[in-house]
Amino acid sequence: AQSVTQLDSQVPVFEEAPVELRCNYSSSVSVYLFWYVQYPNQGLQLLLKYLSGSTLVKGINGFEAEFNKSQTSFHLRKPSVHISDTAEYFCAVSGGNDYKLSFGAGTTVTVRA
Amino acid sequence: DTAVSQTPKYLVTQMGNDKSIKCEQNLGHDTMYWYKQDSKKFLKIMFSYNNKELIINETVPNRFSPKSPDKAHLNLHINSLELGDSAVYFCASSQDLVPGNTIYFGEGSWLTVV
Secondary structure: OOEEEEOOOEEEEEOOOOEEEOEEEEOOOOEEEEEEEEOOOOOEEEEEEEOOOOOEEEOHHHOEEEEEOOOOEEEEEEOOOOHHHOEEEEEEEEEOOEEEEEEOOOEEEEEEO | OOOEEEEOOEEEEOOOOOEEEEEEEOOOOOEEEEEEEOOOOOEEEEEEEEOOEEEEEOOOOOOEEEEEEEOOEEEEEEOOOOHHHOEEEEEEEEOOOOOOOOOEEOOOEEEEEO
């Protein structure tokens, strides 16, 4: 079975500053990795996903993530955040024969002016 | 057009009542899910259906009964509601059972049991 650990439960950040959200995964098989965002009182929206190929994945809203197999990590980054990026961010994994997503505990990002 | 839609969005009900949450997807997907998000925002899969057939039941109490009349709909019925059932319930869908498929989520149904 696969699992993910999000290393930061809360990340406060100032507007226009960079942000990095850390995610580590555990799996004995090849993995597919996802980042989802949940804005207040809304559903989850896919930011980006890694299936194979280039380890640097670009997503929507200026986010990108890097798959690092040796460190079993899939950290999410944005070079300059906006107030509107305030949300809950979830790392998730599926892999092998397991199609269902297993989610991390989430990271709350609060962007301040 | 909303890809995965679920109703109601907010539901407040008393302990012991029975309630249903409806879900529909217009993406032409074969696979649908119910996820539960608890008060600490942790997301856990409850059920998955593929072409109307139950694939996963993640040790959810028997009081929860999903029903899929066709592959575009997956409704969730909850009997004898308990305080601990208060949560956000998300319906979702994906193309099929292939690992790596994107899972598309609805807006959520906020259930409060009082």
